Amino acid sequence: MNGYELSRNFIDFSFENPSKVKPNHYALFFFAIEHCNRLGWKKEYGLPTTMTMEAIGIKSYNTYIRTFNELIDFGFFKLIERSKNQYSSNIIELSKFNKALDKALDKAFIKHDTKQSESTEQSIVSINKPLNNKQINKEQYKKEIQKDTYSLNEYSRIKKTDVKTILGLMDNFNVLYANDNYNNLSSYKLHFGRWLNNQEIEKTPSQKIAF
Secondary structure, eight states: OOHHHHHHHHHHHHHHOTTTOOHHHHHHHHHHHHHHHHTTSOSSEEEEHHHHHHHHTOOOHHHHHHHHHHHHHHTSEEEEEOOSSTTSEEEEEEOOOOOOSSOHHHHHHHHHHHHHHHHHHHHHHSTTHHHHTSOOOHHHHHHHHHHOHHHHHHHHHHHTSOHHHHHHHHHHHHHHTTTOOOSSHHHHHHHHHHHHHTOOOOOOHHHHHHO
16 A cells, blocks of 8 residues: 555545545545655554644534545545544544546546547648557557656656566566557556556565665
């Protein structure tokens, strides 16, 4: 479990349940992630009520506790011990809210990228459209990502490994999904990132020391 997985799952849930999730839920959940991170990712930890209310700008205790309870109902907080009053801490555990791999938000991003790509191609080179619609192969995508140091470093940070390992995993992904087509680089990166999240990486001794 890490902050990236927790925040991604929460945003997926928010996208699929817009009538349930409010800005207060975002503020409280992301503060809880930050607080857990500062405590060294303890499994169970105290979330001080007064401090949290001040940090996220909620003035009413009733509003805070309603938001807190709804995050429990949504499945993102597991309540270990409830606070006795607003001046004490609730003991919680952050839950990894697992859902199906094909999420609505992922599909929306892919659909948006596809429409944007098609719109750009039509407006700029409509006469030469067949040539510009040609799918870029996966090796070309890999070369593009190699130039994008930010994405590579993010993949490395999330998986706690080095860039060379990430590129090797990208080769594996390209072989496993050789028959899959992607409309653009964003779509490719989205699918590779989702696949990468589920890969267990065995650390070398040097990597274990480094991370």
